[in-house]
Amino acid sequence: MKTKGKKFTLFLVLMIFALITAACSDGGGDSEGGGSSSNGQVDVGIVLPTKDEPRWVQDEQRFKDALAETDYSTEILFSQGSSAKEKENVDILLNKGIKVLIISPHDGAAAAAAVESAKKDDVTVIAYDRLITDTDAVDYYVTFDSLAVGAAQGQYLIDKAEGTGVPLYLYAGASSDNNAFLFFQGAWSVLQPKIADGTFKIANSSEAEALKDTAELSRDQLSKILGQVTTNWDPNEAKNKAQTHLTGVAADMKGDVSILAPNDGTARAIADVFSSDGDITNYTITGQDAEKASIQYVIDEKQSMTVFKDVRTLVKDAIDMAVTVLDDGTPETTGSYNNGTADIKAKQTDVIVVDKENVKQELIDSEYYEASEFTGLE
Ligand code: GAL
Secondary structure (H helix, E strand, O other), X not given: OHHHHHHHHHHHHHHHHHHHHHHXXXXXXXXXOOOOOXXXXXXXXXXXXXXXXXXXXXXXXXXXXXXXXXXXXXXXXXXXXXXXXXXXXXXXXXXXXXXXXXXXXXXXXXXXXXXXXXXXXXXXXXXXXXXOOOOOOOOEEEEEOHHHHHHHHHHHHHHHOOOOOXXXXXXXXXXXXXXXXHHHHHHHHHHHHHHHOOOEEEOXXXXXXXXXXXXXXXXXXXXXXXXHHEOOOXXXXXXHHHHXXXXXXXXHHOEEEEEEOOOHHHHHHHHHXXXXXXXXXXXXXXXXXXXHHHHHHHHOOXXXXXXXXXXXXXXXHHHHHHHHHHOOOOOOOOEEEXXXXXXXXXXXXXXXXXXXXXXXXXHHOOXXXXXXXXXXXX
16 A cells, blocks of 8 residues: 555656646747747747736737747746846747747847847847847837827826816836837827926826927936936835825815826726815826727726727738748738847837727727727717
């Protein structure tokens, strides 16, 4: 019995060990799409920033859908908000023999090391949604028009503002994300003239106030403002900042207000804070990503708008590029982005403003979401 008992315990230990090694080996991601081939080799490696934000879980699902069509083997890994984990993920994929790396960096500058090691292995690097900066180890970049995202958010606030001296609360994304600079720059390009002419008065940023007559902000000036109003893409940080701002401002900065929120996750957190302040009579708040929870907020008029970025298009562009490279072709591009070291050939997709008026048309009729996933949809 014992023998059996002893044999059984040994078997159990081996099983657990096998399971642990299997879990450790895939960097917390799913080998999806065509999955890894019989010999465990992978053609296309995909690295996404974090699973903790609905936005990137959207992309994972859209990649899975798109990859099911290709014969190439793929693997999707998440970096969980860590550049060290991101480098580890890239190394895991390089060890699996990838020929193409599709990567959305946690930190655009820190990711340079990871893609330089990929380049050493003669791997084609495609930056996905977020640009990797200060390296020439990036071959292609697929993205949405991030400047247009910010400009659309700013224009929406202008279109909804009534009168002059409207309190304007500014929030931004993480400074480690090159997109956060583009979003804010885009918003500022349309808001600044309206701040300078007195339509808006800035409620929560002395740096932005000091620059209100500056139409075009330098990277340093943008960094100063982002340093004050960043949410680090973290809804909790956004909530804490909003509470601090509302506690610290004078009564004339309440009433009907306008809020530039950089994306949906942070927008919902900020909206909840503003809607629970009795001195805030009305607020207009922006968003981005058309996350399901925010579409419900838009339907319930708790969030005013979101900027829809059809991830199906971005995924298709990235996969098409990868397949073209694997078939020894040259991917189609429509322009380039300078990342501080080189001009990276890019393919850019337009964005769509969604509010209560066109939710059904843009998100249900386009089959991005099902109507049954929401309540109160007219
Ligand atoms: C940006 C991305 C946005 C947003 C954000 C937070 O780079 O373009 O869609 O969700 O990251 O992860």
